[in-house]
Amino acid sequence: MSKILVIEDESAIRRVLVKILSEENDAYQVSEAEDGLAGIELIKNQDYDLVLCDIKMPKMDGVEVLEAAKKIKPEIPFVMISGHGDLDTAVNTMRLGAFDYISKPPDLNRLLNTVRNALDKKELVVENKRLKKKVSKNYEMIGDSEAIQQIKDIIEKVAPTDARVLITGPNGTGKELVSHWLHQKSDRSKGPMIEVNCAAIPSELIESELFGHVKGAFTSANKDRAGKFEAANGGTIFLDEIGDMSLSAQAKVLRALQESRVQRVGSDKDIKVDVRVIAATNKNLKKEIEDGKFREDLYHRLAVILIKVPALNDRRDDIPLLIEHFAGKNCQRTRKRSEKIL
Ligand SMILES: Nc1ncnc2c1ncn2[C@@H]1O[C@H](COP(=O)(O)OP(=O)(O)OP(=O)(O)O)[C@@H](O)[C@H]1O
Known part of the structure; x- marks a missing residue:
C-alpha cells in the first residue's frame, strides 16, 4: 500500500488528481488537504510515501510546505504542481529537495510516471536505510570492559579527524x-x-x-x-x-x-x-x-x-557477552530459539 497526499487549494484539480490516482492502482491510498497548513499537519501525524503539492496556495505556499516537511520527514518525496506563473519556482524547488514537478493541467501519462518513479525512489531510500542498519548491526562492538569502553571513546574522538x-x-x-x-x-x-x-x-x-x-x-x-x-x-x-x-x-x-x-x-x-x-x-x-x-x-x-x-584474556568480563552475542546470531541464522547460556 502506498500512501499519497495531495495538497492543492483548487478543489477541481484536487478532485481530478485524487480520482486519477485512486483509479490507477488499488494499492494507492490517496488523501487530500486543501491548503499547506492542513497538509503539514497531516504529514506530521501520518506516514506518507509521496506528497503532491501545489506551489501557489494561500496561508502556506508549496515551497514553505516542502521546506517544513524536509525538516520533519526528509525521506518523503515531493512532486510539486506548478501553475502558469510559477514554472521557475517549480524548477527551483528541485534544489530544495523536491523529487520532480508536474504542470497544470496535469498530463495523465507524465503524472503517473512521476508518481511511480517517486514511489520507487522512496522504497529505495527506505531499503537503503534498512541495509545500513543491518550492516552496522553486523559490526556491533560487544563488550563492557574498561578496555572496550576506552576504545569506543577513542573512536568517537579520533574518527572525525583525519589522523x-x-x-x-x-x-x-x-x-x-x-x-x-x-x-x-x-x-x-x-x-x-x-x-x-x-x-x-x-x-x-x-x-x-x-x-x-x-x-x-x-x-x-x-x-x-x-x-x-x-x-x-x-x-x-x-x-x-x-x-x-x-x-x-x-x-x-x-x-x-x-x-x-x-x-x-x-x-x-x-x-x-x-x-x-x-x-x-x-x-x-x-x-x-x-x-x-x-x-x-x-x-x-x-x-x-x-x-x-x-586479548580476550585481558578482558575476561567481555567473554559472557560475546558468547551470548555469537550464540544469538547463530540461532538467528539457523532459525533456532536462543536460550540463555550463562
Ligand atoms: N568486540 C567484538 N564484538 C563483536 N564482534 C567481535 C568483537 N571482536 C571481534 N569480533 C568479531 O570477531 C571476528 C574477528 O574480528 P576482526 O576481524 O575485527 O579481528 P581482527 O583483529 O581484525 O583479526 P585479524 O588480526 O585476524 O585480522 C569478526 O567477525 C568480528 O566481527
Missing part, C-alpha cells in the same frame, strides 16, 4: 571492527572504505595492488589498472597486517603518506590522492623495527594515534 591510526592486537580481537567504526564515524563515511590484507598478497604483487600499474609494466600487465589507493580516494584505506609488508612496498607507502601522491607501477606520473590511512597489525612493530624488517619512519607516520586492542 592516521595504527591498531594493534592479537588475531581476532576486533581490529577490523575498530577500523570500520573509524571510517563510519568520520566525514569520509560517504566515501569508499578499501581494505587490503597485506599478508594475503604476494610481495611481488603488493605494489601493483596498492598503486596500480600501466600496461606493459610487467608480463601480465595487459592494460592500465588503478590501485587501491586511487580506489580509496575521498575515503579510507585500511592496510591490514601491515607488519607483513615488504620493505620496498613500505618505502612506497611512506611516499604516498608524505606527499599524498602515488605512481602506478611502470609510470612516473604522479596521481594525487586524498586518502585517510588506517593500519593494523598483530606483530610487535617495535621489535620488527629492531630486526630491520619495518621502517621506523613509516611507523611514526602511521601511529599518529595508537589503539591497542587487548
Whole structure:
C-alpha cells in the first residue's frame, strides 16, 4: 500500500488528481488537504510515501510546505504542481529537495510516471536505510570492559579527524571492527572504505595492488589498472597486517603518506590522492623495527594515534557477552530459539 497526499487549494484539480490516482492502482491510498497548513499537519501525524503539492496556495505556499516537511520527514518525496506563473519556482524547488514537478493541467501519462518513479525512489531510500542498519548491526562492538569502553571513546574522538591510526592486537580481537567504526564515524563515511590484507598478497604483487600499474609494466600487465589507493580516494584505506609488508612496498607507502601522491607501477606520473590511512597489525612493530624488517619512519607516520586492542584474556568480563552475542546470531541464522547460556 502506498500512501499519497495531495495538497492543492483548487478543489477541481484536487478532485481530478485524487480520482486519477485512486483509479490507477488499488494499492494507492490517496488523501487530500486543501491548503499547506492542513497538509503539514497531516504529514506530521501520518506516514506518507509521496506528497503532491501545489506551489501557489494561500496561508502556506508549496515551497514553505516542502521546506517544513524536509525538516520533519526528509525521506518523503515531493512532486510539486506548478501553475502558469510559477514554472521557475517549480524548477527551483528541485534544489530544495523536491523529487520532480508536474504542470497544470496535469498530463495523465507524465503524472503517473512521476508518481511511480517517486514511489520507487522512496522504497529505495527506505531499503537503503534498512541495509545500513543491518550492516552496522553486523559490526556491533560487544563488550563492557574498561578496555572496550576506552576504545569506543577513542573512536568517537579520533574518527572525525583525519589522523592516521595504527591498531594493534592479537588475531581476532576486533581490529577490523575498530577500523570500520573509524571510517563510519568520520566525514569520509560517504566515501569508499578499501581494505587490503597485506599478508594475503604476494610481495611481488603488493605494489601493483596498492598503486596500480600501466600496461606493459610487467608480463601480465595487459592494460592500465588503478590501485587501491586511487580506489580509496575521498575515503579510507585500511592496510591490514601491515607488519607483513615488504620493505620496498613500505618505502612506497611512506611516499604516498608524505606527499599524498602515488605512481602506478611502470609510470612516473604522479596521481594525487586524498586518502585517510588506517593500519593494523598483530606483530610487535617495535621489535620488527629492531630486526630491520619495518621502517621506523613509516611507523611514526602511521601511529599518529595508537589503539591497542587487548586479548580476550585481558578482558575476561567481555567473554559472557560475546558468547551470548555469537550464540544469538547463530540461532538467528539457523532459525533456532536462543536460550540463555550463562
Ligand atoms: N568486540 C567484538 N564484538 C563483536 N564482534 C567481535 C568483537 N571482536 C571481534 N569480533 C568479531 O570477531 C571476528 C574477528 O574480528 P576482526 O576481524 O575485527 O579481528 P581482527 O583483529 O581484525 O583479526 P585479524 O588480526 O585476524 O585480522 C569478526 O567477525 C568480528 O566481527
